[in-house]
Amino acid sequence: MIRKQMFWTGVAFITPVLALQILFLLVPVTVSLVYSFTNWRGIGTYQFIGLDNYRSIFSDASYINSLRRTIVIGFSTAIAANLLGLMLAILLDQSIKTGKLLRLLVYVPNIIPVVVSAFIWRYLLDANTGLVNLGLSKLLGLPVVIPWIDTPSYVVPSVVTIAVWQLMGPIIIIYIAALQGVSVDLLEAAAIDGAGAIRKFLSITLPAIAPGITVNVLIGLANGIRIFDLPWALTGGGPAGASETLGIKIYRYAFQSANLGYAMASAFTLTCLAICVTVVFVRLVRRYELGVT
Numbered sequence: 401m402i403r404k405q406m407f408w409t410g411v412a413f414i415t416p417v418l419a420l421q422i423l424f425l426l427v428p429v430t431v432s433l434v435y436s437f438t439n440w441r442g443i444g445t446y447q448f449i450g451l452d453n454y455r456s457i458f459s460d461a462s463y464i465n466s467l468r469r470t471i472v473i474g475f476s477t478a479i480a481a482n483l484l485g486l487m488l489a490i491l492l493d494q495s496i497k498t499g500k501l502l503r504l505l506v507y508v509p510n511i512i513p514v515v516v517s518a519f520i521w522r523y524l525l526d527a528n529t530g531l532v533n534l535g536l537s538k539l540l541g542l543p544v545v546i547p548w549i550d551t552p553s554y555v556v557p558s559v560v561t562i563a564v565w566q567l568m569g570p571i572i573i574i575y576i577a578a579l580q581g582v583s584v585d586l587l588e589a590a591a592i593d594g595a596g597a598i599r600k601f602l603s604i605t606l607p608a609i610a611p612g613i614t615v616n617v618l619i620g621l622a623n624g625i626r627i628f629d630l631p632w633a634l635t636g637g638g639p640a641g642a643s644e645t646l647g648i649k650i651y652r653y654a655f656q657s658a659n660l661g662y663a664m665a666s667a668f669t670l671t672c673l674a675i676c677v678t679v680v681f682v683r684l685v686r687r688y689e690l691g692v693t
Contacts, residue, residue, distance in 0.1 A: 436453060469644065481571055482617055482620060527546065532546075563623065567623060578613075628648055
């Protein structure tokens, strides 16, 4: 009787959440998947055209370029954010007087709206009047005019740098939490055995914080692969499409070309890419955590 009562209590608690998930997630995703096999323009009638949208996607040179650029941004953001975040977390995990203040400061970029950040950075990175170039000019004693967001060769590194800056807060917090869970006894035993700082980090600390690394890398990949608002507000996908990601490309298909069926097919391609990258990475990390070579 008690088990039955607990079961129905659980059902009562989970039903509203499950209903919302079905209504606002499962149903729209299913409808979008159906429309990805049509030539729907957003209004009016449509016809089922099978896999034509998907075939067209992978024969579209601009789409392939956007896909390649998105992968580069995604992996670059994840790697840079985690390397820098781990180093800063190790520093902030030390007993320093300003530790709490520094933790607060590194989290500030995460609470600033992305569009606001993009406009601020667009002002800072302006080739002629931006504070970055003016500061470099003062520091070097000669005029510096670097087109950070105005040329294809600089715009992607600039986008990645800003994305990493925005991700620092949550990544550092997760790493600090993981570092505080490292066994002090193991570190002390390793020190007694003569292990240096690097050996202790590689043999004890790194395996212990592996779950935190998994979470942070997935955060970096997810933000990098689905990035849209930052490059859109910063450059509009320019110059000459050099910062156009898959998110921007899908937006253009849907709302500028009014080709909703094609846009939904593109969106599902992006979703499959994100799922594949996530599954492969999680499998590799799980093997590492379990000590499987």
